[in-house]
Amino acid sequence: MQARCAHPHVLGWDEAIQQGLSRLNSKKIQLRDWQRSVVDSWRDGKDSFVLSSTGSGKSVCYQLPAMISGKTCIVVSPLISLMRDQCEQLVEQGVSACYLGSAQPDKMVHGRAMSGEYLLLYICPETLVKICDSLWRLHHEQGKVCLLAVDEAHCVSKWGHDFRPSYLDLGRAFQQLHDGPRGAIPVMALTATASPPVREDVMKILRLGSSRNGDMFVCLNSFSRPNLCFTVHHTNMDNLQCLEKDLAPYFEYAGDPTLLMKGDNRIVAGIRTLREHTVPRARPISTYVPRMPESNSRGGSIIIYAPTRNLVKLIAMKLRKLGVSAEPFHAGLTKHHLHKVQQDFMRNKCKCIVATVAFGMGINKPDVRLVVHYGWPQGLEQYFQEAGRAGRDGEEAKCALFVDFRGVPSLLPSQCDEERRATLQRGLTAVFLYAVRLNRCRLQQILSRLGDEAAPPCRKCDVCSQGQQPEQQLGKEAATLLREVHGKGGETWDRGTWQEAVSSWHKSCPSRSVSFWRGLARLLLEEGVLEDLHAPASLLLPFGAPRVTEEGTTFLGRWDADQQNTTKMLRPEADMLV
Structure with a gap:
């Protein structure tokens, strides 16, 4: 059953919500109508599927039930780094939260979690399946589970761009957790990027509504991110000297003017931007800071995505040599290094991260002003999710894609079945057509791919700004x-x-x-x-x-x-x- 408006309120429910928000240190935040409807559906014991744009407040939908009930919300999440980041933010807010898995250094956490000490319990799907019996006891014997939440739920579907095989076991595991004296636990699936086939697949695999005769709540909120400006640029990927030309407009000199040697700057829109010294000279990191070319505003952070580890390393080295506080981030680096880089980025000690797709899912940093993809992404849905790291504070932000139009996207996993390969190939085709099309708004193209055909033009992307090519x-x-x-x-x-x-x-x-x-x-x-x-x-x-x-x-x-x-x-x- 798909609902379009909030359920009727019951006496005391408003006060319970306000108390829950207060426990989240979010007393000043008022729930949007769609968030209220999702939380109301949990109150009524319904499963729910939540589709809403990045940064719109999906996490509140599963955190609030734990605050209201005082019981544990089990959150299934795909990445250790994502779980750790979310737990750290919650703990800083005074909320009891933990994550379980091989990366959890404190062996005592598991026991405390199984006694219901934490309101938010983050867990990867593999670990959930392994400890399903313990979770069953936490719910049916102790009565301390209020909700099963699946974050980044598109990972469940083979049609999705981030498919994880381990997610296929969740439907069976959830059914096992449902069977017992206390009955089924409400399940909430949340994602920011899911086309209609992916949505149907997620609901089927997670068996949403199956334990309640099909009664479930579906929230299809807008995908649109009107504060983001999407642009596409041609570059020569065979010539890394183009890198400076491509990225220079996004960094401004912020060091001591007396150290700026003759020939050290070039003028882009009247602003001094990065360029190597004509005379060899050591340059302190953070000499250059992020800058948005059109508005001339300074500050914020930048994420640069590249398709390969080698390119990530080269771009980061180049930027650091030029005085940019940039760090590489990819799966070939140690877990300790990745954790430190992510912490430095979140705390503004590092202004620019250069990363493969190993970075970014669910990263909640509000002041990312620019996301650059330097090379072809792996699909249009994945591009939109990664680009969606920008502008989570609602302020203007840019999403720039640099590709070589002489080539085509071709990066596919070496090991996957034919069905999965065909799905990924369609994703590559979609992102290629997005880049070459000059007759339709960039944001409209993305939203259309995700099933929203009625979205108006954004009026700010390069296609909207420059108009159609003449015949x-x-x-x-x-x-x-x-x-x-x-x-x-x-x-x-x-x-x-x-x-x-x-x-x-x-x-x-x-x-x-x-x-x-x-x-x-x-x-x-x-x-x-x-x-x-x-x-x-x-x-x-x-x-x-x-x-x-x-x-x-x-x-x-x-x-x-x-x-x-x-x-x-x-x-x-x-x-x-x-």
Whole structure:
């Protein structure tokens, strides 16, 4: 059952909520309507599925029941670093919280947790399955469990971008916890990024509502982050010298002006930004601080994501050499180092983290003013989640994606089944099309992928700011491509076929790049003058087995008969312009 408004209040319920908020040290925070509805559904013993944007306050929905009831809320979370960070923040607020798992240094914590001493118990799915019997006793014998919460619930689904196989065992484990004299425990699944198929998968795997004859509450809040400005930029990923040019506008000199040597700065929008000294000289860390180019505002923090550990290391070394307080963060570093870096970042001792996807899920730092992806992300949903680390305080923030349009995203796990590989490939295709499309608002594209087709344009991304590309007459190029496809009669194309065709097209159109032809083929498929009999083997190929349609044959006939008066007006996309 999907509810759209808050449940009727019962006497004393408002006071209980205010007391709970006070225990969270959030007395001044008023629950939003959707948060109130979620907490009301818990009060009524219902399972719930909560979909709401990053930074909107999902954690309050499962923390508040523990504060109100005085019982333990068991929170399933995917990452040790995420659990540790959330526990530290709660403890600082005076809330009893702990996490269990191999990284827990205090062996006494487990016993205290199983006696119900903690209001918030964070646990990874593998550990939950192992100690399911102890949790059963905590609920059915001691009566000290109020809620089972699954944070980052998209990890449950094979269709999700962060799928974790261990999450598949949660449905069975929850059922085991439900079976007993005290009956079922309410389950709350929460996520900021889940397309309609992912939502359905999560509800099915976690068996939401199954112990209550299907009675559950579904909260589909807005994904939109109107304070974020999304931009996409082409860069040469083969030339790291482009790194300074790309990142320079986001850092401003904040050191002693007398130490700024001649030739040490370059002017970007009238501001001194980072550049190496022309004379070798040691430079103190934190000489440069984050800055937003359009507003000229200073301060805040920056997260830079890169697809590989080597690139993370190179970017961090480059920035540190230039005086930026930057630290690398990836799974190849020691746990002690990663914990220290994360603490330094949260406490503003480190202003910039350069990371792989090992960093960022659930990181609650309100003043991140910029998230940069330097290289292709692994999917559009994952990109939105990682970019969503920016602007959690509601203030303006930027999300900049730097990619090389001459290539395509191709980073896939080495070991996964065909179904999972196909899902990940669709994610790569979605993020590629997001980057090259110049005819639709960036935020609209993301929200559409997540199932929200009604979102208005953001009015601030690069597409909204710059407007659509003007149409170009591409009749000659279209005829050249269509004739080649027609001559092959619908046969399957592999990389060799594609490379051979591009070489022949280059003779008649020498100024056109490989990426131009790939983009043109994509536009002709969308125009309906081409059709594809089966999907291509990779994003490097625009089609698998193309065939010229009747409309395409008509165009070719007109072109051959009268080139001067036959047009094919198309709006080039980003990869066609490099």
